[in-house]
Amino acid sequence: MSFLSRFTRFDAAVWLVVGSALLLALLLAFWQRDMALPTFAESEEPRILFLGWEEERDFNQLYVVNPDGSGRERLTNAARGVSDFAVSPEGTTIAYTVVNEDGTVDLWQMDADGRRQRRLLACEAATCTKPEWAPDGRRLVYQRRNIPEPGAPPATPRLWWLDTQTGETISIFQDNQWLGHGARISPNGRYLSYISPLNQEIHVYEIETGESLVIPSKTGEPGVWSPDSSSLLISDMQFEGEQFAIHLFSTNLDNAELTNISGEGLETNDSFPVFSPDGTWLAFGRKKPQAPMGKQLWLMRPDGSEATAITENADIHYNNPTWSPDGSQIVVQGYFLTEPEAEPHLWLVNVETREIEEMEVAGIQPAWLP
Numbered sequence: 387m388s389f390l391s392r393f394t395r396f397d398a399a400v401w402l403v404v405g406s407a408l409l410l411a412l413l414l415a416f417w418q419r420d421m422a423l424p425t426f427a428e429s430e431e432p433r434i435l436f437l438g439w440e441e442e443r444d445f446n447q448l449y450v451v452n453p454d455g456s457g458r459e460r461l462t463n464a465a466r467g468v469s470d471f472a473v474s475p476e477g478t479t480i481a482y483t484v485v486n487e488d489g490t491v492d493l494w495q496m497d498a499d500g501r502r503q504r505r506l507l508a509c510e511a512a513t514c515t516k517p518e519w520a521p522d523g524r525r526l527v528y529q530r531r532n533i534p535e536p537g538a539p540p541a542t543p544r545l546w547w548l549d550t551q552t553g554e555t556i557s558i559f560q561d562n563q564w565l566g567h568g569a570r571i572s573p574n575g576r577y578l579s580y581i582s583p584l585n586q587e588i589h590v591y592e593i594e595t596g597e598s599l600v601i602p603s604k605t606g607e608p609g610v611w612s613p614d615s616s617s618l619l620i621s622d623m624q625f626e627g628e629q630f631a632i633h634l635f636s637t638n639l640d641n642a643e644l645t646n647i648s649g650e651g652l653e654t655n656d657s658f659p660v661f662s663p664d665g666t667w668l669a670f671g672r673k674k675p676q677a678p679m680g681k682q683l684w685l686m687r688p689d690g691s692e693a694t695a696i697t698e699n700a701d702i703h704y705n706n707p708t709w710s711p712d713g714s715q716i717v718v719q720g721y722f723l724t725e726p727e728a729e730p731h732l733w734l735v736n737v738e739t740r741e742i743e744e745m746e747v748a749g750i751q752p753a754w755l756p
Contacts, residue, residue, distance in 0.1 A: 436749035477756035568608035579609040647690030
């Protein structure tokens with residue numbers, strides 16, 4: 387008797403069910419792979435990476451968008467969202483932090499196109515946040531806060547190294563109880579600046595020797611390194627009697643001398659400066675003390691000269707400016723003060739023309755992908 391003669395209708399039905407199940411499993415596998423590893427089309431133009439959401443109460447996820455506002459795509463699908471991220475110096479890798487159901491936060495990594503998402507460090511009974519890349523593109527500094535018991539608030543922050551290739555993680559300081567947050571590594575990799583949570587002072591730590599320089603500050607804002615690593619910008623309070631304003635200061639690391647680059651008097655509150663890629667300009671936020679207006683975007687030279695307002699809309703509060711890799715554009719987040727529960731949106735500045743346009747994209751913490 388041949389095989390065909392033994393192949394009954396019952397056999398055909400069984401094989402049909404089995405085949406359908408296999409096909410369904412295959413389709414589900416492809417669907418899950420696409421959900422876990424979303425990617426965007428390759429582009430020669432730089433794109434903007436940011437934290438965004440689909441609906442108002444959604445958890446934050448990582449998105450990418452073109453500078454003209456087109457091509458918005460979601461890169462992560464973390465169940466409890468992404469809290470922050472950092473782009474590697476060469477722009478090929480993204481480190482990001484994923485919130486877990488129990489309140490702990492893990493460190494993850496993916497390629498700049500959204501592929502190869504993997505967990506770098508599982509932080510049991512701790513939150514591991516604020517990743518900051520070293521210039522070698524291999525090591526990270528991150529902020530670790532232990533959770534003493536489930537449901538308890540995280541403890542005070544400490545700074546740790548993580549080798550992204552080996553997974554090895556160690557405390558930055560010999561005294562692993564030493565506190566710090568707001569870490570920034572100098573472009574030459576020699577120094578690490580951070581904020582002391584005890585008094586808000588800025589500490590500059592020489593990584594090889596362990597020597598430290600303390601810079602007075604009371605604002606709690608992190609330092610900002612110049613592209614050549616020769617100076618560090620900090621903010622601090624200036625007092626005249628009972629009145630005060632927040633000014634920007636340039637720190638010379640050779641002699642610890644501070645230079646006020648915001649000008650004399652208490653006419654301005656300045657904060658969160660960002661150097662242009664070539665180091666010739668600063669973008670920063672400025673507003674008049676006690677004025678009923680949002681912080682505006684300004685440009686000036688690193689010595690404080692040629693200060694120019696880019697925005698003059700008192701109803702919008704702008705912050706988090708970031709320069710494009712070629713220095714021709716600045717992306718900044720802003721929101722309308724006059725609208726209750728207004729969502730922050732992204733805005734794009736043409737540095738040459740000083741024109742600003744809203745991108746019609748809701749989001750925060752913008753960064754550039756070269």
